[in-house]
Amino acid sequence: MPLARNISRTLVSCSCIAAFLYFFTALSEYLNLHDLVPSGLSEPSTTYTLRSRDESTRVFRQDLKTTKFLSHAPGFSVVENLYWRNYTYYILTDQPWETPHLRYFASLSFDTQKTEGTLGILAAEIWAIRGDPIAPNVLDKDPQFGTSISFDEAVKKFGKAIELESPMLINDDDNFVNHMYHWIGETFIGAWRIWSSYAWRTGLVLPDFKTVAFIRQWHCAEKPEGHGAGDCWEDYPGANKWFTQKFFPGIKIESRTDWEARADTLQIYRLPLVVIADRAGGHNGPFSAWKPWGDVFRLPVMHDWLTQLRDRVLAGYTGRVNLRPKDTGRLRVMYLERQEHGRSLRDEDHDRLVEALEQLHKERVVDVVIETFTSAIPFADQVAKISTIDILIGVHGNGLTHTIWMNPGNDKAVFEMQPAACTITDYSPLAVAAGVQHYMVHETTFCHPVDCPQRGCTDHENYPDGINSDDIRVTPSVITNEIRKIAQRAAAMH
Structure with missing residues (x-):
């Protein structure tokens, strides 16, 4: 009997506790609801939600693909659902104020020359899905905010656009691309930076490009009669073609021929995912510093964004260069000389x-090596050699594009020699982007990029050829004394 009474008391106690917790919870919820009720009302208000059940919403979300800029810096853009017709990009959006300024996005040309057949064609147009103006004096005059189009008109105009394979990389420039530096060291590297920044910012695993399109250059083999080498995308030594095909195995390379054929159809094409590289847009950027990637290089990326690029290019390398040279404990220095070219040092220097x-x-x-890179040396071997170097020395020129294959680090450096009257910042930003210290050597002194004089050449009387001088002077100790310091610091670290 005592045991039964104890059990009964326990059950009663538990029931009381449960009842108390139930009423306490209910009271708390009631009081919390009352906190939301305006003064004078005795009952809590109903919670409302909003959801469009209009059929146009389904069409807008599923059938009509609007344009979105996923990542952007002047000259370089990652765009979803970009439209194209007869050399004009169409940006279809219901949020035109989110579109970057068109002068930073696309242009017909870098130096105001017009590609044959595109005179009078706008580089890009915004088509804004919106209603009529609320007053008669409101006109769609500003191209940055677009031409108004109704939803139904948008469906009719863009709903059946022909879809192109993606992701695609488009070089949207008709100048200078047939040059290793301007394609690999400017246009491509800027596009790779915006693509890498998009990957860093979103954490997405981005697919490889399916197509690289040079929409304003021909393949050299198909170039029409009367057009020069500058109208091709390949360079004479073959670096551009080797790099593009090596970096994107199996890539489809389209040329002006392909895009002129599309233009002739007058059809609208949709690019589901595309990277647009436009040199003029980059030059127009507020922080360009006379180079197209002045703004895009400032975007945050993963620390190995360039070493990933280098590793892809060297994957499967079977050339004559040993990618893992014997470790002597000393830094490896290369002087990439160009004495047989127009821009060179004075012979005695x-x-x-x-x-x-x-x-x-x-x-x-x-450890020092003296090298001369010519078209006779396979580009793969050139890349391989530079990838093993800690310190690179050279006169201002195409070979310094190779800086991007170097490993980053405090003991890595590039010494670029220029005439004393010149500071031409073509290659120093590549070193900065690669995580390599850059020294601009001016005969008896050097400066680091942020401390160097403003870009340009002065003293034309004594330096009439400017940056293209074949009489560039240098005091060797300016370079060798600094190399000793770098070597000492590297030895102390190890």
């Missing part, structure tokens, strides 16, 4: 520089 570098090698301060 070249000889003195070689002698001073060889002295460093004899003292085992660093």
